[in-house]
Structures are given as C-alpha cells and as structure tokens.
Amino acid sequence: MTTYTIALLEGDGIGPEVSAASVQVLRALKGRFDLTFDIRKTPAGDRCRAERGEALPDSSVSAIKDSDACLKAPVGDTAADVIVRLRQLLNLYANIRPSRALQHVPSLKPGIDFVIVRENTECLYKGMEFEFEGGVIALRTITRSASTRIAEYAFQLAEQRLKTREVLAVHKSNVLRKSDGLFAECCREVSAKHPGIAFSEMLVDSAAMNLIRIPERFDVIVTTNMYGDILSDEAAQTVGGLGLAPSANIGETFAIFEPVHGAAPDIAGRGLANPVAIILTTCMMLEWLSKTRDDRNCAEAAEAVRTAVNGVLESGIKTVDLGGNASTAEVGDAVAKRVSR
Ligand code: ATP
DSSP states (O other): OOOEEEEEEOSSSSOOOOOHHHHHHHTTTHHHSSSEEEEEEEESSSHHHHHHHSSHHHHHHHHHHHHHHEOOOSSSSSSSIIHHHHHHHTOOOOOEEEEOOTTTSOOOOOOOOEEEEOOSSSSSGGEEEEOOOTTEEEEEEOOHHHHHHHHHHHHHHHHOSSSSSSSEEEEEETSSSSHHHHHHHHHHHHHHHHHTTTEEEEHHHHHHHHHOGGGGOOOOOEEHHHHHEEEEEHHHHTOOEEEEEEEEEOOOSOOEESSSSSSOOTTOOOOOOOTTHHHHHHHHHHHHHHHHHHHHHHHHHHHHHHHHHHHHHHHOOOGGGGGGGOOOHHHHHHHHHHOOO
C-alpha cells in the first residue's frame, strides 16, 4: 500500500463544498488501487486571514512543502496572497489548463482537445503596482529565461500528445514590441530545436476570437501569464464551462493542482457548484504523481476516476450548470461510488 501526503487547501466560497467531493473520491481509491492519501487540511485564504490575520501563514507554506502534492480549492479575495504567491515561492512556472470535450456534455464543436500552457511566474502578476498623483503604473515583466522555459515545456508537451503536434504562441508583439516581442522570439528559438512539431503564432485578440470560431483546430497554446488566465476561462466555456475545467501549477519538483474556476460567491453554500472541475484536477494530480514517482497505480487510478466521471454524467447526475438538478454532494457521491466498484 502506497501512501501519499496531500496538502489540501479547502479555500473559500464553493471551495469547501467541491474539495469535499475530491476527498471522497481519493478515499474511494483505497479499495481498488492499494493507494491511500494522508490528506492534511492546510489553512489559507480569506477565512484563514479573518481567523489568523494572514492569508498564507508560514506554517501552511511548510505543510505544503512537506507534502507529496497540493490540492487547492479556489480562495476568494486573497487569491493574490495565496496562489500567486505560492506559484512564485515554489517556482511553479507552468500552468497547464486542458480543454477536452467530455463524451456526455455538449461542447461548442466536436473534437475539441487543446491545452493552454500559461507562464505562471511573471508578466503583470508580479504585483508591482505603484500609485502616483493621478494614476497607477503596473509593471509587466517578461524575461528571456522564463519565456524560454515555458516554451520548452509546451514543445515537450506537444511531443507527448497524440493530436496534431502543434504549438501556437499567443502574444501581442505588434503593440507590446519589446515584452511580447521577447516572448515571441524565445518561442521561435525553442521551436527551432523541435523540428518535428509545427509552430505558429497568433495575436491574443485573434486567439480570443478563434477559440470560439475554430476551437477544434488548437493543440498546444503557449502564452504569457495574463493572456493565459483570460483565455483559459474562455477555453473552459468551449467544452461545458468552468464547472468542468481542471488545471495544474507545475514546477521542477513540486506541483499544486486547482480548478480553473474561482470561489464563485454567487453560488456558495447552496450545493450548486459542480465538483467535476476539482475531481478532474485530482486526476491531473494522480497523473503527475504517477509520472514523478513512477507509480503506475496512480495512472490507473486517474483513468478509473475519469471513467467514473463519464459514467456519472452519462447517467444524468449533473449539477445545475450542466442542466441537471443534482447537488455538489450527490455528484461527488456518485463518482466515489463508481470509483470504488
Ligand atoms: P477568479 O478570478 O477567482 O478565477 P472568476 O471571476 O473567474 O474568479 P468564478 O468564481 O470562477 O469567477 O465564477 C464565474 C462564474 O462561473 C460564476 O457565475 C460562478 O457561479 C460560475 N462557476 C464557477 N465555478 C463553478 C462551478 N464549479 N460550478 C458551477 N458554476 C461555477
């Protein structure tokens, strides 16, 4: 029996509801896969700030560092103090956001299967905003090293994918000539080292349009931090919405897994949130554990969870965002039951 320690950030808003579903699913794996998870609830976010005066205490950072992986539900107003800080602190430079059509959920077009590889440590998210009389200046950082590193990640990912093996760099270098110019240049340099992978470029406004017009044509999209943040919400909508969209923050030796969606205060505490996004996020965590720990069991467990999710959606147990009437807990229960069968 292998045990993995998971630091769980329950988050705010719908965070505690959806993370409970993931915990249930992880526990259900025990019976079938000889896998157990030592799930350690780790305080962070708005509630933590209200109770302890800080959104991300040092003790929580230590608990995260001591775990095998971190599963994070969304936090509310303190997102910048929690996840943006953790990404920089732990150097989780690659934010991976896949959009793949699910069998039993209507999508914008057939055959959608692409992934956004978002640079995760710089751009406008360094938090460098300065007030001056009459306005504010926000500094945007783009470095050669971070751009090259994320481009390399995207090309390596494209090598492993079964689709068209194509990387598209998204930027706005016609206007942001120096910063996005450097990002584009780094992507071109990396593309030259991967002759087997097709490479093209697209301006971010055009990408926003084409994600709706021809989403089935995309394969791997590499982009800077803020464009990736915005485009990935749009991308989620092409395959059924934020309630289904998983993501991973990956570094050299550690990773944090979180759904794309936020704390959604408009639906919090009512059992309306779709837990599938965080359950599919949990699959990404299992796949990462499988790869980094060379543990086939985790890959098989991830596959079993994906199959269970498809089965549950096929059976019509869906939350309101997908046109169903099941609650968050009912969907979580149904997936966990199928996993343990
Ligand atoms: P953030 O900037 O923190 O990512 P956001 O502004 O993108 O947050 P969300 O909190 O993600 O906003 O919510 C956007 C909309 O999507 C809301 O109307 C919310 O109800 C809906 N939504 C988000 N997550 C889910 C979910 N898991 N299930 C159902 N609806 C959701």
